[in-house]
Amino acid sequence: MADEDEKNESVNRRQFFAKLGLGSLSIAAAGTAAFAYQFLEPNVLYEPSPVVNAGKPDRYPLDSVTLDVNSGIYIIHSQEGYFSLSAVCTHLGCLTAWKPEENRIACPCHGSKFNIDGVKTDGPAPKPLPWKRIWLNDDGDLLVDRSTDVHPLQPDSYVRV
Ligand code: FES
16 A cells, blocks of 8 residues: 555656646747747838928928928028928037028027028037938929938029929
8 A cells, every 4th residue: 555655656746747847848938939039020120211291392482491390301492492401400419490580590409500501600510401302203292301411502402393
């Protein structure tokens, strides 16, 4: 009888260690699968397009400076045509604002000022506000590529309608 109890206990112990081993293997397999899934999943950062649709040109009256706060650009309708400037200050990146009473673009952070062509007239900004590529699409909307700077004298720096 004592031998049989020992045998039963030994079987139970064996079953316990077998289940423990299977449980450990299952946890290790689940961890490996989770790691493999993370490794194989594309690590992509979805950023908004740098191209902004600024709408129809007739939204912008002649001699107007319009700030698009969401995209950080100005659309300027001058005698020469439509052009676009970055509205992000070249000092430390604050969003600038058009001050019609001063006929200047001004930065609220450290006082840099720029004329309507983006040239710095005051303050610590090291560079002018960059001009951005602007063009008309097939629907007649103004498009601005915030990722592409153009020189003011380049032929595609203005849109003439
Ligand atoms: S961030 Fe514009 S002047 Fe400093």
